């Protein structure tokens with residue numbers, strides 16, 4: 001049984017990769033110069049974590065050093081969406097883990113960068129439950145979020161509970177979108193203007209509710225198209241443990257195109273597998 005499952009996965013991953021990669025070239029045009037450059041991180045951990053959605057401290061510092069050496073500047077979301085420069089970058093910290101406060105924040109300050117924090121309101125100061133791995137990771141508490149906000153980090157809503165929003169009833173959905181905005185605004189004493197869909201999952205109904213709630217834009221995991229920007233489904237590129245500065249360079253340069261397609265497709269596959277955490281959640 002184990003053997004059958006192993007063979008299935010060994011064959012499935014390259015097949016998913018190849019079909020997705022070919023499909024990417026059929027569907028996507030050459031990325032527009034104005035497409036927001038967004039790199040995203042989850043946790044910083046020096047011990048292995050299942051799923052690969054972490055980076056070591058040294059690896060993270062190398063990425064940030066690369067940005068500094070190549071004269072990239074972090075900007076706020078509004079600037080990135082309205083008048084981006086090709087050396088502008090947004091650095092996202094998905095789920096606002098405590099390790100970001102303890103490991104990434106000092107490095108960001110050292111090199112003069114700010115970023116975007118995406119806390120999940122009901123998990124503030126608590127242990128994670130949806131991202132199944134070897135260890136349980138803690139999320140930042142209110143004081144840590146506030147301190148990062150006061151140091152120029154932008155705080156955006158990542159819902160109340162990090163659930164698949166497509167599966168919720170209308171009242172639950174509205175709470176995830178509207179209440180999270182209100183509660184975060186109370187914590188940081190500033191307006192929360194952007195939303196990020198849990199697991200990058202959304203549909204037109206969810207998009208509509210996010211617009212109605214007064215958000216100026218929303219983020220997903222990937223761009224549906226690379227030639228025009230959908231301000232309520234803006235894609236990102238997540239940096240994984242397998243990534244090097246070369247991957248970062250390709251993501252930021254958006255060329256050569258076949259390698260950029262590879263980066264995009266790699267992210268889609270890892271994201272697809274990470275969604276199993278919804279399925280296996282008991």
Ligand SMILES: [Zn+2]
Pocket residue numbers: 094095158162198199
């Ligand atoms: Zn998340």
